[in-house]
């Protein structure tokens with residue numbers, strides 16, 4: 001492989017192997033940069049108070065009991081995000097089935113909560129990462145409705 005020494009950026013990105021990089025990324029993510037924590041902090045800063053570990057169907061990540069609003073932050077891979085949910089090939093049948101089960105369960109949870117008059121908001125992990133403001137205002141819109 002040719003390394004272009006004159007371009008520091010390209011050279012830098014070749015320093016880590018994919019495995020090292022993913023270990024590194026998960027280390028970064030583990031430190032309070034989980035999407036649900038980022039979203040909670042943003043809502044808290046705006047003055048919204050919520051509950052976590054609230055005992056209702058599906059264990060929502062953020063719950064506003066007074067308004068009966070339940071928010072889930074769905075991981076792109078595990079919940080089959082249309083943008084980032086991998087289309088698994090060959091031997092990843094196991095993962096595909098697992099993800100399909102998750103998607104089905106998410107729908108069941110939505111139905112169960114709505115039957116109990118909860119408003120369910122689902123936010124993709126990537127929405128928090130890419131456009132936190134939009135994710136926050138989506139929830140605020142529901143809360144203020």
Ligand SMILES: [Zn+2]
Pocket residue numbers: 076081082083084085124125126127
């Ligand atoms: Zn995604």
